[in-house]
Amino acid sequence: MFDIGMTELLVIGIVALIVVGPKDLPGMFRTLGRFTAKIKGMAREFQRAMDDAADDAGVKDVAKDLRDATSSKKMGLDRLNDAASKFEKWEPGKSAKSGSAAGSETAKLSEERAESSARILEATGRAASERKAREAQAAAPVKTAGTGADTPLSTTSSDKEQG
Incomplete structure (x- = not known):
């Protein structure tokens, strides 16, 4: 709220001591404390009244509905995130015996x-x-075109030289 440091408070205290005097200073601080307490009480009462008005208007229900509507669990995004993480961790080259x-x-x-x-x-x-x-x-012989000779399906170069 207010950005008052220790040095500013010290300066205010010294000025108050000089202006008000040491005799009336405790009474002034007491009055200041009561005034601050009344202000805080009024702020609390105002906040309570605003909360009650919001409850009567159904703002909390609308806020809850909005939170539920944007919830990843309600939308099914938690399942989608699980599936995406499983897909990212998936290693297709891994064999079945590796523990998957x-x-x-x-x-x-x-x-x-x-x-x-x-x-x-x-x-x-x-x-x-x-x-x-x-x-x-x-095992069946295969006819080669041109020679009419029957040769086995698999021949090596040494078979060709002998045959």
Whole structure:
């Protein structure tokens, strides 16, 4: 409120001592204290009256509603912040065995799906027929254009020199 330092108070006290005199100085300070107390009481009463008027008008309810409306929790921003922080901490190159709980669940699901896929293929017999077809393609001779000679799929340079 007032920016009065210790030196200013000392100067005011010395001037009051000279002007009022040492005999009447305690009475003056008592009167000044009572006056200050009355002013503070009036300020408190005014503040209380303003608070009561604000309560009657519903200002506190409106202020509470505004605080709730701007609350990040009410708006769902706390969940958004959690998701953003999880995304920032996410390391996609990390393996599932490195301790990530979500990664281990993903690895378990992946293994379960691979096992069920293998069981389905075995049950239908497709796996065996596909395996035989791949082996047959790998061992079957391939005709080369121009010579009409049959050569295996994989030939090395030493095979070409001998054949």
